[in-house]
Amino acid sequence: MASVMSIEEAYRPHDGEPFMSDRQLAYFKQKLLDWKDDILRESRGTVVNLQAETENHPDLVDRASSESDRALELRTRDRQRKLISKIDDALRRIEDGSYGYCEDTGEPISLGRLEARPTATLSVEAQERHERRERVHRDD
Secondary structure, X not given: OOOOOOHHHHOOOOOOOOOOOHHHHHHHHHHHHHHHHHHHHHHHHHHHHHHHOOOOOOOHHHHHHHHHHHHHHHHHHXXXXXXXXXXXXXXXXXXXXXXXXXXXXXXXXXXXXXXXOOOOOOOHHHHHHHHHHHHHHHXX
16 A cells, blocks of 8 residues: 655745745755665665675686676765765755855755755856866866
């Protein structure tokens, strides 16, 4: 039998309410905490798999494949470690009241952008300017 969602679980922030109201902040905080929990749960599984995968492969192809898989898994975990740091930064911004506002302009970041990327620190426009500057400096 399908469970019935509560009103709070079905809540999605929308433009018709005050920006970064208590309800919106609680929504994004829970979204960030859930995301962090998922990453940590996956990481624990990876550690178990890497420990179990310590067997010696007499076949060079098997060994190379296993080492390639291990390297990929470790790179993925490193990216996720950096993501956890960004999630923690976003949670701190929720606590200090700066969450949802562009670091460059101080303007609100669109709810759609925050929904898609809850760790965003720049509005779409500021992010595009930042990326253009990076391209110009990279091409120098």
